[in-house]
Amino acid sequence: MEGQQYSREQTEQLRSWRYNTLVPLGDGAGAVYNRRTGSCVSFPPDVYTRVEAFLTSSSSELSLLGDSTSAPEVAAHLIVGGFAVTRSFDELEALRTRYKNARRNPALKLTVYTTYNCNLACDYCIVGSKKGPMSAETEALLLRFVDSHFKKQATSSMTVDWFGGEPLLATGLIERLSGNFRHLCQENGASYRAQLITNGTLITEALAARIPSWGVDQIQITLDGLRDVHDSRRRWKQLGRSSFDDIVRALRLLVGKFIVRLRVNVDRRNAGEVSGLLDLFEREGWLNAHSRFYPYVARVGDYTEDSAWVDQVMCSQDEIQCLQEEWLERLHACNVPVLMQPLYGFPECRATTCGAVSSNTFLVTPNGRLHKCGFDADDDARPVGSLGQTMDPDDPAARYWRDFDPFASAECRSCEALPSCMGFCPRNRRDGRVRLAAEYCAYFREHERRAIAKHIQLQHRRS
């Protein structure tokens, strides 16, 4: 070490960023992930020892990184990745500015519930008992809402998630609205992209061929295990018919033509069984680098009153993480590009808590209510507005989302995980879901590092 060769200015200008996560990888090697910038860098043993000393030192002297020959190079990596910053840099203020800017993003994002109706009877469904499709009158009002958005402000992009109920019970509506949305985007020089979130049971060859004309390039479908396990949870409403074969048939029509995210809802009843799905997907030839087929496990939760009973069968965070790691390894072995992806547990560098706090994100229900959060969609008492009516900026529901501030809590402001979590789910915070809040905090404090390490180890093993 030749620390004495550095000037006082050099040794004082840098300090460790508080949002760094140090990840030991064994044998003295290690990595650093920065929650604000999303940067992730790994170092061999000799360098990691020095980096760790530098980033955990209160003085952050440059000499800790090596001599005057090697230290500037290592320091450059740390500075570019945002792992080390100048002392005058206010990291909290940077996050706050980023949050404010992202909320004002003029991109229009809609989740459209085409209908409340559904042909399946999933026992853990979070959607309530409402029935009925969107009427022609509501459809016209929705189109006027989008048109007026374009007239009010410059909008460079529009994205739509088609959801429900089962959205494909209203294909005519999707077809008409897609055509009209795309026409409006074209007129206003905005890009258009849509995702379909469907149970897949109604997809036929003819319908699959029509979907691209709706501007849909991504489809999410759910399977909860092989036939017996899946059908014990997700049968057709009428006659209790199996839905497993219908969904697999749909996947055969879609995989390779769309980005397909295959969601596997997991609780303690099926956690031990779902991995058999990976064998099926491999046999079908869907697991490879090019098919854009991404199966992933998701935890079933008691997110609404209608699914409150689920708390009796929910997996612990540890159980889910073990399963996620198993899937990550299997998919990676099949060359599916899963590493460093948030869908597979790698932390996400995010500007806002969720889309609901963005000023131009709305969920539209079949009865024309505008909501911010999907979990509120069945609650007519909490819309932020209605199609065809001027939105009241002083409406309490609208104000809650507009004023939601992850920086208001002293605990969150001082938390090193703030850039990853951005203040916990605003809806769960509003409704006082204390247990979920505790789990959320625990995840970022206890499980995130393990997830990062798993991704990096797989990456290293490959190369």
Added chain:
Amino acid sequence: MAEKTDVRWLQLPYEFSARQAGLESGLCRGCQQCISDDEIRNAEPMTKELEKSLAETEQRVRAGR
């Protein structure tokens, strides 16, 4: 990628990929659709941008700035 001391970049600063994707805010869209951004994350221009930033930063550190 610059790896003179065997430093391995596993994920670039998100601003790099966000700029590459032409996002107005220069930041994450928060849309959970990062899977489809995979090609963007690994795009060659970003690697070049990283190398340039590293070289410039190293020069600044050596110059004590």
